[in-house]
Amino acid sequence: MSVPSEYAGKVVLVTGSRRGVGKLIAEHFLAAGATVLGFARGAAAIEHPSYHHFEVDVGDTDAVVRAFGEVKKVTDSIQIVINNAAVLTSQYAMIMPPAAAQAMVNVNLLGPFMVSREAAKMMRKRKWGRIINIGSMAASLEPMGDSMYAACKAGLSTLANVMAKEFAAMNVTCNTLAINAIDSDMLSQLPRDKIDAIIAGLPVPRFSQPDDILNVIDFFAAERSSIITAQTVFLGGVN
Known part of the structure; x- marks a missing residue:
């Protein structure tokens, strides 16, 4: 595979890099010549000379700050951040355990805030950066049983939009890719007939494939996308 000039020499941070979409994205950047920093709660699932793994729970604000201290021992710059880590408990609001709701807020919303915040401090020095959040169709479709998850994913877009204004002077863009559905461990937690019915109602009624996701990631991350933000x-x- 040829190495795109956009990623040769770039340092990319991917949260939730141990499996699913996060692992897919991390491997994509590695194959394209980037150095990848992976954040995940478990041990590394990627072996590559340009991959550096950090065991961190992004839902723990102190742990995120400590992790960036460790990152700075590896590199003094980050150019691209992919806020992918997320947790899902799908239950009706009246029976949702408060602890599960709090975990979604911590990981799915506060985590991206903290990671973006700390990464932007490093991007400021180079005056270049791309922050890309992985959202969900749930933010727009608002399916029953996903009240807290959908709210967090909707908040993720708002978070990016406000940060886009705050970071624009540093030449740092902030955008969100809202995935419809892709075969993953998270998706397996949900009733397949429910997901199939939702997908069938979309204008393009099919599950996302890896290249669908990577295509938009590459678009947001590109040098030529400096005017694409918020x-x-x-x-x-989905709309």
Whole structure:
């Protein structure tokens, strides 16, 4: 595979890099010549000379700050951040355990805030950066049983939009990719017939494939996308 000039020499931080979409994205950047820093609660699942793994729970604000202290022992710059780590408990609001709701807020919303905040401090020195959040169709479709998850994912777009204004002077863009559905451990937690029915109602009625996701990631991360910020792209025609 040829190495795109956009990623040769770039340092990319991917949260939730141990499996699913996060692992897919991390491997994509590695194959394209980037150095990848992976944040995940478990041990590394990627072996590559340009991959550096950090065991960290992004839902723990103190742990995120400590992790960035460790990152700075490896590199003094980060150019691209992919806020992918997320947890999901799908239950009706009246029976949702408060601890599960709090975990979603911590990991799915506060985590990206902390990671973006700390990474932006490093991007400021180089005056270049791309922050890309992985959102969800749930933010727009608002399915029953996903009240807290959908709220967090909707908040993720708002978070990016406000940060886009705050970071624009540093030449740092902030955008969100809202995935419809892709086969993953998270998706397996949900009733497949429910997901199939939702997908069938979309303008493009199919599950996302890896290249669908990577195509938008590459678009947001590109050097030529310096004017693209505070945007949310929904896959499958969700609106």
